[in-house]
Amino acid sequence: MGLAILSLSLTLRICEWWTMNVMDIEANAIKTGGEPMLSDAYTINGQPGDFYPCSRQGVGPIAPAKVKFLLRSPSPQSVPTQIDTHLVIAASVNFLNTSGAGPFGRRFAASLNNVSFVPPASVDILQAYYKGINGVYTTDFPEKPPKGFDYTGKDLPGELLVPEFGTRAVVLEYNVDVEMVLQGTNVLASDNHPMHLHGYGFYVVGWGFGNFDSRDGPLGYNLVNPPQERHQMWGMSAVIVVKDGADSETKLLPPPHDLPSCSV
C-alpha cells in the first residue's frame, strides 16, 4: 500500500453579494440610523453555492479542514512574545438616544470598551498629533473594558446599551509589541465584526467562542505560523496613536501641501 501526500493550494475569496448598488447600502444606513441591508447571497470564489438557485453545476462543498489549513502562513513567522502592552477591547452594538430606524425606533451606535468614538469636528487626529494641538483627542482609552460583565451572556442588562461618546485614543510608544484581544459582546445583539487596522499589519494568533480567558486563552495561541493580516474592515472606530520614533524614518511625515482643510 502506498502513501500519497497531497499538497494543495487553494485561494478562497469569500464575499457578500447584493442585487442593489452597494454604495446605497451604507448611505441608507447612515440616513436612517438602522441596520445596513443584508446581502442577497454569500459567495465563495464568485459562486453562491447549493443554497441559492443560481449556482453553477459542480460547485462543491469545501471541507473545513482545508480552510483551517489556509489560515496558516506558509512559513514560520517571527511573532513577538515579549508583550509591552496588553489591550482587551470589547466591541458592542449600542443605541444612540436619538430616534431612527433601529429597534425601538432608535439609531444604532457602536462602541469599543464602551467608548463610541466621535471624530473631532475641526482638526483631524494626525494633524493634532503632528502639530501638538491639545484638546482634539484624549489619551485615556481604557486598556480593558471599564466594567467587566459576562460579555457573551444572554439577557444582558439594558444599562449596557448606551455607551460614552468621546474621542479617547490609545497612545503607544514607538515600536512596542502589543497584544490585542477583541472580545465580541451580546449587548443588543451578537454580530460578526471583521476588523481592520490602518497602517500596521498584525498576526492573528488565535480565536475562540465565549469570554476570553486571560489565563488559558494564550496557551492556544499559534506563535509559529499565524496568518498576518493587512486589511479587514468594519464600521466601528477607535484611534491608536503610535508616537514618533527617534529618527526621521520613523516619524510622521508633514501633511502634504495640498491637504484639504476639513474645518467646518
Ligand SMILES: *[C@@H]1O[C@H](CO)[C@@H](O)[C@H](O)[C@H]1NC(C)=O
Ligand atoms: C441623550 O439624552 C440625554 C438626556 O436626555 C442628553 O442630555 C444627551 O445629549 C443625549 N445624547 C445624545 C448623544 O443624543
Ligand SMILES: *[C@@H]1O[C@H](CO)[C@@H](O)[C@H](O)[C@H]1NC(C)=O
Ligand atoms: C458606559 O458608559 C455609560 C456612560 O458613561 C455608563 O452609563 C455605562 O455604565 C457604561 N457601561 C459600561 C459597561 O461601562
